[in-house]
Amino acid sequence: MHKLRTERRWIVAAAALAALAVGAKGADADEPGPGGARPMVPKNGAEVYEVYCQVCHMAGGKGAAGAARFPALAANARLGTAAYAIYMVDNGKAGMPGFKEALTPAQVAEVVAYLRTHFGNAYAEPVTASDVQAMRGQ
Amino acid sequence: MEQAQGRPTRRQLMHAIGLIGGTAAVYQMMTTFGHAAETRFDGPPQLTGARKGARVVVLGAGLAGMLAAYELRKAGYQVKILEFQQRAGGRAWSLYGGDRYTEMGGAAQDVRFAKGNYLNPGPWRIPHHHRTLLHYCKAFGVALEPFIQLNHNAYVHSTEAFGGQPMRYRALAADFNGNIAEILGKSIDQKGLDQQLTAEDLDRLKEALRGWGLLDKDMRYRGERASRSRGWALPPGGGVNGAPKPSEPYAFGEVLKSGIWANLAFFMNHEFQTTMFQPVGGMQKIGDAFARQVQGLVVHGARVTRLMQDKAGVTVTYADTLSGQVKTEAADYCVCTIPLTVLSQIETNLSEKMTAAINAVPYSSSVKIGLEMRRRFWEEDQEIFGGHSFTNQEIGLISYPNSGFFSNGPAVLLGAFANGPGGYHLGGMSPAERIEAALAQGAVFHPEAYRKEFLNGASVAWSRVPWVMGCCARWNEESRRDHYQTLVAMEDRIVLAGEHASYVGCWMEGALLSSIDAITRLHKRALEA
Ligand SMILES: Cc1cc2nc3c(=O)[nH]c(=O)nc-3n(C[C@H](O)[C@H](O)[C@H](O)COP(=O)(O)OP(=O)(O)OC[C@H]3O[C@@H](n4cnc5c(N)ncnc54)[C@H](O)[C@@H]3O)c2cc1C
Numbered sequence: 001m002h003k004l005r006t007e008r009r010w011i012v013a014a015a016a017l018a019a020l021a022v023g024a025k026g027a028d029a030d031e032p033g034p035g036g037a038r039p040m041v042p043k044n045g046a047e048v049y050e051v052y053c054q055v056c057h058m059a060g061g062k063g064a065a066g067a068a069r070f071p072a073l074a075a076n077a078r079l080g081t082a083a084y085a086i087y088m089v090d091n092g093k094a095g096m097p098g099f100k101e102a103l104t105p106a107q108v109a110e111v112v113a114y115l116r117t118h119f120g121n122a123y124a125e126p127v128t129a130s131d132v133q134a135m136r137g138q
Numbered sequence: 139m140e141q142a143q144g145r146p147t148r149r150q151l152m153h154a155i156g157l158i159g160g161t162a163a164v165y166q167m168m169t170t171f172g173h174a175a176e177t178r179f180d181g182p183p184q185l186t187g188a189r190k191g192a193r194v195v196v197l198g199a200g201l202a203g204m205l206a207a208y209e210l211r212k213a214g215y216q217v218k219i220l221e222f223q224q225r226a227g228g229r230a231w232s233l234y235g236g237d238r239y240t241e242m243g244g245a246a247q248d249v250r251f252a253k254g255n256y257l258n259p260g261p262w263r264i265p266h267h268h269r270t271l272l273h274y275c276k277a278f279g280v281a282l283e284p285f286i287q288l289n290h291n292a293y294v295h296s297t298e299a300f301g302g303q304p305m306r307y308r309a310l311a312a313d314f315n316g317n318i319a320e321i322l323g324k325s326i327d328q329k330g331l332d333q334q335l336t337a338e339d340l341d342r343l344k345e346a347l348r349g350w351g352l353l354d355k356d357m358r359y360r361g362e363r364a365s366r367s368r369g370w371a372l373p374p375g376g377g378v379n380g381a382p383k384p385s386e387p388y389a390f391g392e393v394l395k396s397g398i399w400a401n402l403a404f405f406m407n408h409e410f411q412t413t414m415f416q417p418v419g420g421m422q423k424i425g426d427a428f429a430r431q432v433q434g435l436v437v438h439g440a441r442v443t444r445l446m447q448d449k450a451g452v453t454v455t456y457a458d459t460l461s462g463q464v465k466t467e468a469a470d471y472c473v474c475t476i477p478l479t480v481l482s483q484i485e486t487n488l489s490e491k492m493t494a495a496i497n498a499v500p501y502s503s504s505v506k507i508g509l510e511m512r513r514r515f516w517e518e519d520q521e522i523f524g525g526h527s528f529t530n531q532e533i534g535l536i537s538y539p540n541s542g543f544f545s546n547g548p549a550v551l552l553g554a555f556a557n558g559p560g561g562y563h564l565g566g567m568s569p570a571e572r573i574e575a576a577l578a579q580g581a582v583f584h585p586e587a588y589r590k591e592f593l594n595g596a597s598v599a600w601s602r603v604p605w606v607m608g609c610c611a612r613w614n615e616e617s618r619r620d621h622y623q624t625l626v627a628m629e630d631r632i633v634l635a636g637e638h639a640s641y642v643g644c645w646m647e648g649a650l651l652s653s654i655d656a657i658t659r660l661h662k663r664a665l666e667a
Contacts, residue, residue, distance in 0.1 A: 026613065029610055030262075033528060036534035050566060055503060055566040056601050064242040067222050067476075068484070094479065
């Protein structure tokens with residue numbers, strides 16, 4: 001999880017998106033522009049959670065409700081199936097964006113392992129980067 | 139103008155083309171010049187003659203929903219809008235002093251801005267070619283003023299360049315262009331471009347590089363010529379010591395590292411070109427103006443939980459957010475403008491294909507932070523009037539107020555517009571932590587004044603906004619191909635509308651264009667039924 005590498009991933013991802021923009025994406029969305037290209041780079045599962053997940057799933061994985069819900073990840077039996085959690089983090093669904101472009105396989109494995117062993121979840125079986133790579137077909 | 143000499147003007151060209159090729163050629167030429175095809179808007183829809191008693195229920199009182207209601211009522215429909223919030227306008231919203239805002243997760247903020255000050259948490263700028271929005275702003279009496287999009291005197295900051303010192307946009311932009319011009323000029327002299335261009339074109343290109351890149355007679359970027367754009371070491375004055383002293387261009391390697399090219403490209407995007415506008419007094423004024431046009435039609439505090447249709451009509455179930463009481467609303471047709479993030483969790487009997495489309499579009503996650511400062515130090519100390527200073531830190535930029543120039547008293551600065559990873563990270567913080575991060579990062583631009591003049595702040599993390607749970611829909615090539623046509627197609631009695639149902643995503647214009655298209659098709663179907 002080298003800093004420059006992750007930063008480059010974002011720059012490359014942004015450039016790729018911009019390249020796709022012709023026709024497919026439509027007009028350029030209202031965005032801050034080129035700022036923010038050097039975000040904090042999380043070093044472990046707890047930090048990945050804090051940087052990328054906490055905004056929706058809340059501190060402690062409590063979840064939240066508004067016009068609809070962010071599911072709680074605390075005491076969530078579905079985390080027992082690591083493949084399901086990996087799939088959700090990589091691909092997202094509906095109100096949850098996918099993080100395949102943003103996170104390395106190691107980062108995904110770390111955050112999933114973190115969730116499985118915190119917030120009232122106790123699934124000790126390890127989750128590895130190669131599990132994530134396998135699901136990504138790499 | 140030196141450069142224009144000997145060239146035909148645009149009008150002369152058009153005239154000549156008109157003589158040669160007739161109107162089709164003129165039209166094509168106009169399009170090439172970017173004159174004709176600026177917008178899809180060719181006036182408000184002219185819907186008339188709805189069947190007597192036909193009812194439409196509109197879900198959501200954002201701009202898409204309110205425009206649908208306004209135009210459909212004009213066409214003769216009985217219209218009702220169900221809206222989750224106690225306010226109308228949706229994402230066209232401002233926070234003012236005295237407002238209390240509670241985000242998902244329960245953190246509440248009491249906004250303490252002085253009277254007249256505000257934060258636009260969402261939309262804040264309007265391109266001059268967003269003709270639908272501009273049309274309705276005029277029709278509904280919204281006063282607009284300029285939004286200062288490009289300010290050459292604002293800063294660009296990168297932790298990777300110039301030892302982390304912010305530099306003026308003007309100097310970086312001039313140095314970037316100037317160096318490119320000088321390098322290309324040398325390459326011409328060294329026959330580097332002989333394969334690509336004719337000798338004649340090379341001469342023309344060299345002249346162009348000299349003019350555009352601000353090169354001197356020796357094709358060098360330096361000295362007085364460069365200083366006229368990048369700024370002087372000692373600016374021109376009056377009297378005895380009036381003569382200016384030229385400045386030294388920065389090292390090109392640092393200029394490249396600063397990422398200034400990305401800023402130049404940003405300002406070239408059609409949606410971000412000057413002239414841009416903002417409503418006087420905050421974006422909520424647009425929400426208010428639309429709300430005045432649909433007065434009496436909106437049921438506030440109605441959280442839609444279920445949307446069903448059959449041969450006889452549409453039935454919407456909603457919970458009153460204050461009393462918790464569950465109610466239903468029946469209609470012949472439904473225009474649903476609820477953001478997809480929320481809609482994906484509402485029970486419907488829409489087709490599988492449509493449900494898949496609703497689930498397929500992720501939303502971005504941005505954060506805006508307003509910081510009220512005791513005085514306009516950016517104007518008083520740095521001569522920055524509106525515009526943005528960019529940084530590669532998570533806050534993305536800070537942006538200066540576009541009105542009230544030279545006034546005394548507190549003013550609100552946009553302390554962050556974070557997106558991507560920065561948007562997630564800042565969004566996951568508590569409101570107090572966000573303010574602290576904004577002060578720590580933004581101080582790089584105004585180290586003496588930033589913390590000293592800070593009074594109070596407010597922040598909005600769009601993923602935690604209870605009624606949208608995200609910023610805007612993000613389509614890509616794949617989702618457009620697989621789901622867009624399904625999403626916008628009218629399914630029996632229900633049609634979706636909103637920014638997500640357009641190719642002008644994350645713009646109010648997209649919400650309006652989508653709405654007009656949806657109700658035009660709804661009206662046609664209702665008349666054919
Ligand atoms: C950070 C940011 C910056 C932006 N910048 C710009 C800009 O500079 N210029 C620009 O033109 N556009 C900008 N936009 C985009 C613009 O805000 C949107 O495109 C537009 O306002 C969307 O209008 P809408 O009617 O489609 O949706 P909304 O305005 O979101 O309306 C949807 C309505 O549905 C209601 N609702 C949700 N759930 C339910 C439910 N269950 N029951 C009942 N009602 C419900 C909501 O409360 C809301 O009022 C920006 C957006 C963001 C987030």
